[in-house]
Amino acid sequence: MADLGKAARSCYCAEPRPADIGRELVLKGWAHSRRDHGGLIFIDLRDRTGICQVVLDPSRLSAEKFEEAHGLRNEYVLAVRGVVLARLEGTANPNLPTGEIELKADDFEILNVSRAIPFRLDEYGQVNEDIRLRYRYLDLRRPEMQRNMMMRAKVTQAARGYLDSQGFIEFETPILIKSTPEGARDFLVPSRLLPGNFYALPQSPQIFKQILMVAGFDKYYQIARCFRDEDLRADRQPEFTQIDIEMSFVTLEDIYAAAEGLMKHIYREALGYDLPTPFPRLTHAEAMLRYGTDKPDLRFGLEIVDLTELLKAGGCDFKVFNQVIESGGVVRAFRVPAGGAMYSTTQLKPEGDLNKTVRAQGVGGLAWFRVEEASASASGGLSSNIAKFFSPELLSKIRDAMGGKPGDLLLIVADRSTPAAVALGQLRLKVAKENNLVTKGKPCFLWITTFPFFHYDEKTKQYEVEHHPFTMPFEEDLDALRRGDLAAVRAQAYDIVLDGNEIASGSIRINRQDIQSLIFSKLGIDDAAARQKFGFLLEAFEYGAPPHGGIAPGLDRLVMLMVGETSIREVIPFPKTQTGACLMSGTPTAVSRDQLKDLWLEVVEPPEK
DSSP states (O other): OTTGGGSOOOSOTTOOOGGGTTOEEEEEEEEEEEEEOSSOEEEEEEETTEEEEEEEOTTTSOHHHHHHHTTOOTTOEEEEEEEEEEOOTTOOOTTSTTTTEEEEEEEEEEEEOOOOOSSOTTOGGGSOHHHHHHTHHHHTTSHHHHHHHHHHHHHHHHHHHHHHHTTOEEOOOOSSBOOOOSSSOOOEEEOSSSTTOEEEOOSOSHHHHHHHHHTTOOEEEEEEEEEOOOOOOTTOOSEEEEEEEEEESOOHHHHHHHHHHHHHHHHHHHHOOOOOSSOOEEEHHHHHHHHSSSSOOTTSOOOEEEOHHHHHTSOBOOHHHHHHHHTTOEEEEEEETTHHHHSOTTTTSTTSHHHHHHHTTTOOOOEEEEEOOOOSSTTTTEEOTTGGGBOHHHHHHHHHHHTOOTTOEEEEEEEOHHHHHHHHHHHHHHHHHHTTOOOOSSOOEEEEEEEESEEEETTTTEEEESSOTTBOBOGGGHHHHHTTOGGGOEEEEEEEEETTEEEEEEEEBOOOHHHHHHHHHHTTOOHHHHHHHHHHHHHHHTTTOOOEEEEEEBHHHHHHHHTTOSOGGGGSSSOOOTTSOBTTTTBSOOOOHHHHHHTTOOOOOOOOO
């Protein structure tokens, strides 16, 4: 058949089943692998759905065609016409959906040839990521990547379907916007028509979605592209996608219910998993106290216990602990079950990895106790190089407070509250990872609520907003805000955490101009500066802004966790590297003098570092 390439495709490669035996099919795809057994040639034909084994048999092909078959190579693009047959007994492949059948070819056509590819598509684990990104069009052919991309599409479709069914209206907000401070650097775009002026790419649609609430569209959503010019990590990109949601006339409980309903629907539609709701909740203060982070992973224990009050009661002559407590600091610890066998005394020394982990967070070091069999001896059931500074009664109380059992290890940090919490939070993650304590399988969702509105930046010696300046404080904290007690002000802000990763952030928004102006004043933004940066929003608030709030799940990070990847680059078709470069297209690049001249720009060489 000379025009086989123009013939309609009967189905995708992974769709034929034993029920199709005897049918004639036309399949099209790429030669995933080729096995030449002399008398027969086997081709695994692949498309985005999977693989079907094709058999090229000289008894069914012309001599000329079979000779041509000897020249087939991996990644050639083929059209094949043949009959579905059952595989011979003992040759079925249980790992393939099509493993019980094969297509006996009566004709094939090479639609295009391929150069030798730089890496085998079935050896992904042995390929450097830079090579994969350089040849992303080949990397995306791998079954793992195609699975990830199709999961991303399913999640997006499920999100749209749920939000549409709940009465939300999809909007598109501008990409070229006014530069506003939102906690990260803006990407700036020069204006040709207004020389010397710049647009910014949106870090989020925040202001526009609030204005849509003022306009009366009480349920908004957008699959929104966002841009932040910040240093990159495995779970960050300069451009990313979020499922952006805003609602009017709602309470915190309304937002929680809507977001949980969305996640439940996504998991059911995309994974067939019935996600239990409601999600458990922790306030920000509880999370920091018990887990040392505002995005705790609850798939393992190692919960932090505060020993400060217990030590204050007496029986401790350890100067380090006493000095920290006297200066207003805390002593906190967590218990590692059977940790006495996991870590040797050498590993617990000041130069060991555990000490390095906590010192990296700015604390002095790590103390420890091993839990022994309780007895009437002077040990109180705990042993350590510092045990002699504690009374047996206090050691026994520490053991009981920690729930210590023989063989356990108690890891202790003494410092100011925040550094101590963060140090133990990082140590908790390290211990869990090193000792395979994470229970995998079921997703662990969690709400973190009631964030502090401000945090004190030790570098700038100023208070800055924890989330963004459009968040509504709790009503009962407005007096503290007015008198300048910023540390006491709490925000009606919330995050969704999944398996130790923040995947969504949101808040009830400010809808009153007096409160918004008060927040700006506490941040050192005077009325003139506020009008210059946010004038159109403040003006909109003067025309009847309803109470409103929203949340924005990160699509990239959510899909990453759903498919079990550890980097969002694995679920983004064309990601950037950690330097912000696209290795495939070679961006960013320099532009011509003429292009710069049109924009009234000139590139100045940076000073040597």
